[in-house]
Amino acid sequence: MPTLTYLQAISAALRDELRADQRVLLMGEDIGVFGGAFKVTDGFVEEFGTDRVMDTPLAESGIIGTAIGAAVVGMRPVCEMQFSDFISCGFDQLVNVAGKMHYRQGLAVPITVRLPSGGGFSGGPFHSQNPEAWFMHSPGIKVVAPSTAEDAKGLLHSAIHDPNPVCYMEHKHLYRRVKGEVPSGVFETPFTARVARPGSDLVVIAYGAMVSVALEATEDLDGAAVEVLDLRSLVPLDEEAILDAVQRCSKVVIVDEANATCAAGAQVAALIAEKGFESLDGPVVRVATPDVPIPFSPPLEQAVLPGVDRVREACRELLAY
Amino acid sequence: MATHMAEPAAGGADAAVEHLTAEDRVWLLRAMLMMRGLEERAMSLYRQGRVPGSFYDGYGQEAVSAGAAFAMGPQDRLCILHRDLAAHLIRGVTPSRILSQYMGRAAGITAGRDGNVHFGDRNLGCVGMVSMLPDMMLVAAGMAMAFKLRGERRCAMTWFGDGSTSRGDFHEAMNWAGVQKLPVVFVLENNQYAYSTPVDKQYAVDPVERAAAYGFVGVTVDGNDVEAMFDAARAARERALAGDGPTLIEAVTMRMHGHAAHDDMKYVPKEQVEEWRKRDPIERQEERLRAVGVDIDALRASVKAEIDAAAEEALAGPMPDPGTATDGVFCTGEAEPLGDGQAPWSGFH
Numbered sequence: 099m100p101t102l103t104y105l106q107a108i109s110a111a112l113r114d115e116l117r118a119d120q121r122v123l124l125m126g127e128d129i130g131v132f133g134g135a136f137k138v139t140d141g142f143v144e145e146f147g148t149d150r151v152m153d154t155p156l157a158e159s160g161i162i163g164t165a166i167g168a169a170v171v172g173m174r175p176v177c178e179m180q181f182s183d184f185i186s187c188g189f190d191q192l193v194n195v196a197g198k199m200h201y202r203q204g205l206a207v208p209i210t211v212r213l214p215s216g217g218g219f220s221g222g223p224f225h226s227q228n229p230e231a232w233f234m235h236s237p238g239i240k241v242v243a244p245s246t247a248e249d250a251k252g253l254l255h256s257a258i259h260d261p262n263p264v265c266y267m268e269h270k271h272l273y274r275r276v277k278g279e280v281p282s283g284v285f286e287t288p289f290t291a292r293v294a295r296p297g298s299d300l301v302v303i304a305y306g307a308m309v310s311v312a313l314e315a316t317e318d319l320d321g322a323a324v325e326v327l328d329l330r331s332l333v334p335l336d337e338e339a340i341l342d343a344v345q346r347c348s349k350v351v352i353v354d355e356a357n358a359t360c361a362a363g364a365q366v367a368a369l370i371a372e373k374g375f376e377s378l379d380g381p382v383v384r385v386a387t388p389d390v391p392i393p394f395s396p397p398l399e400q401a402v403l404p405g406v407d408r409v410r411e412a413c414r415e416l417l418a419y
Numbered sequence: 420m421a422t423h424m425a426e427p428a429a430g431g432a433d434a435a436v437e438h439l440t441a442e443d444r445v446w447l448l449r450a451m452l453m454m455r456g457l458e459e460r461a462m463s464l465y466r467q468g469r470v471p472g473s474f475y476d477g478y479g480q481e482a483v484s485a486g487a488a489f490a491m492g493p494q495d496r497l498c499i500l501h502r503d504l505a506a507h508l509i510r511g512v513t514p515s516r517i518l519s520q521y522m523g524r525a526a527g528i529t530a531g532r533d534g535n536v537h538f539g540d541r542n543l544g545c546v547g548m549v550s551m552l553p554d555m556m557l558v559a560a561g562m563a564m565a566f567k568l569r570g571e572r573r574c575a576m577t578w579f580g581d582g583s584t585s586r587g588d589f590h591e592a593m594n595w596a597g598v599q600k601l602p603v604v605f606v607l608e609n610n611q612y613a614y615s616t617p618v619d620k621q622y623a624v625d626p627v628e629r630a631a632a633y634g635f636v637g638v639t640v641d642g643n644d645v646e647a648m649f650d651a652a653r654a655a656r657e658r659a660l661a662g663d664g665p666t667l668i669e670a671v672t673m674r675m676h677g678h679a680a681h682d683d684m685k686y687v688p689k690e691q692v693e694e695w696r697k698r699d700p701i702e703r704q705e706e707r708l709r710a711v712g713v714d715i716d717a718l719r720a721s722v723k724a725e726i727d728a729a730a731e732e733a734l735a736g737p738m739p740d741p742g743t744a745t746d747g748v749f750c751t752g753e754a755e756p757l758g759d760g761q762a763p764w765s766g767f768h
Contacts, residue, residue, distance in 0.1 A: 123568070149568050150568075154595075155591070155594055155595055155598055157591040157594070157595065159557065159587060159588055159591050160557055160560075160588075160591035160592065160594075160595050162557075163554060163556075163557025163558055163560070163561060163588065163591070163592070164557050164558075164560050164561030164564055164595060165561060166557070166558050166561055167546075167557065167558040167559060167560060167561020167562040167563070167564065167565070167575070168561045168562065168564055168565040168568075169561075169754075170496075170541075170546060170558070170562065170756060170757055171496060171562045171565045171566070171756050171757060172565065172756040173565045173568075190551050190554065190588075191554060191557060191588075194549045194550075194551050194554065195549055195551075195554050195555075195558060198549070199546075200747060200748065200749060200750045201532055201747050201748050202529050202532050202533045202537070202538075202547060203528070203529055203532075203533075203538065203539055203540075203541055203546070203547050204541060204747065205539075205541040205546065205757070206750035206753075206754035206755065207754075208754040237748050238748050238749065240749070261750040261751075261752070261753060261754035262749050262750055
């Protein structure tokens with residue numbers, strides 16, 4: 099099994115899909131000749147041509163809107179937002195046209211929207227956001243967020259095969275930091291949670307870049323057996339896996355890199371309050387970015403993004419409860 | 420690329436006759452009569468409290484959708500606007516399903532999930548509009564993009580209003596279609612008002628001129644002449660299929676009723692309405708056909724009988740089951756693309 103970075107795994111999934119299925123079409127700004135702002139599609143034009151690895155006009159609404167049109171006549175478009183922040187310019191097409199299409203008219207919209215998201219590299223307020231919760235609140239859109247190289251590939255295959263619009267949150271900070279063995283060829287990873295490390299004293303629930311933060315923070319936590327649950331999919335949310343972990347561990351810390359209010363973790367906390375209350379042996383604790391734009395300067399950015407120390411401290415306090 | 424600015428109706432009707440059989444011309448009138456009759460029936464159902472929400476119609480604008488949709492083939496794809504009911508009729512949506520749709524009944528095209536003309540029968544090659552106008556311009560451009568990538572001789576068509584020309588999606592779609600030279604026909608239904616806002620507060624330059632700015636042809640057509648509309652759409656479709664790119668058709672017409680049922684249209688000068696009343700698209704087509712011996716009274720009677728039967732059928736149908744309100748948000752099977760629609764124009768047979 100080859101070892102790939104998270105970014106190479108995304109590239110491999112796209113390449114495999116383009117080879118396997120003529121309906122697959124990549125669309126985005128600077129993804130063709132230039133190979134993408136992060137080089138995810140580097141060299142693709144040589145193999146697949148400029149029609150299937152399409153440099154589009156600089157128009158995010160245009161990218162999503164035309165992808166919808168292509169999808170309903172039989173294509174499988176994969177759209178790249180250069181940064182997830184720019185999906186705000188395509189929000190209406192995604193939420194109002196794509197998200198509501200099947201409910202209103204029984205017409206499937208099989209599009210994948212790749213959203214390079216997250217902070218940690220001084221991207222500032224417009225290149226660091228985690229907009230997943232916007233789409234969790236919009237019916238008809240699935241949302242997935244891989245944390246490992248293997249899941250980056252498998253979830254992307256599943257997203258492209260899914261008959262619905264899927265937001266694929268790829269965390270920029272993981273692109274070259276995360277590596278792992280990844281099966282070759284097309285395989286699907288289910289839209290369910292994954293136990294990243296089993297435990298029994300406390301569970302940290304996280305997704306995306308926060309999974310590795312949670313693992314590092316709890317690797318050696320005064321001998322406690324800390325479980326880390328990687329959600330992988332936010333819509334659908336794996337309620338069974340979450341409630342099962344709560345039942346086994348009784349103490350829960352939920353970590354979001356996104357702004358705290360109405361974040362994915364808030365939904366997880368609400369779920370536990372509604373359906374897991376009897377299993378709890380302490381308050382549900384959340385660690386998230388406060389409700390501020392992501393600042394540019396490193397000391398300011400590090401002050402708001404959840405890091406290893408904050409997560410470790412939150413776990414220690416809860417274990418002592 | 421030069422913008423071709425046709426005079427309203429200049430030669431339109433005569434040119435169209437070349438491509439229309441006697442039956443086609445009656446078809447066009449029938450579609451317009453059916454649209455008007457159905458909307459009048461729906462309005463009376465609305466007043467009886469049987470149509471929930473509000474009610475929107477296209478009174479006086481029937482030629483725009485009837486003429487343009489008639490030029491499209493079964494494999495072409497359409498995104499239809501809310502004052503364009505005739506396009507749905509031409510694609511093959513039945514009157515009883517349309518009345519069921521207005522009344523939010525289970526037999527409506529969206530089975531009660533959306534109202535009024537917010538529908539598209541996916542089996543007939545149509546995608547229903549959303550309220551954010553003109554979002555569907557991009558969807559139509561995307562369909563056309565797929566046709567071009569696959570080397571298929573098909574085109575996409577969509578309608579939008581004068582107000583839509585102010586929004587970003589209008590410009591993104593025009594630019595995209597121009598850059599990629601897509602087989603798409605944009606029908607700008609200029610009915611002089613976006614809700615209460617007149618066109619002089621909407622744009623500083625006639626939007627048909629923008630087509631040239633985006634690198635393709637723009638034509639102005641008398642939107643109250645169904646045969647001129649047909650001919651402009653037919654020519655645009657030919658251009659699209661020949662690989663010559665998009666066309667913007669500006670159909671000049673007038674919204675003769677309020678924005679919706681609640682709107683008394685006080686902001687429109689009476690003289691303007693009276694002036695346009697003389698150009699009623701149905702009367703004009705009736706006059707043409709009467710001159711060649713068509714029995715207009717018989718046609719009207721048959722349309723009315725069909726609407727009566729449709730209303731009876733729709734009223735007898737059930738409301739949707741509340742237990743199904745959360746069904747169908749996601750597709751759980753295979754993604755089925757749009758199916759083909761009907762194309763009654765004799766040119767396709």
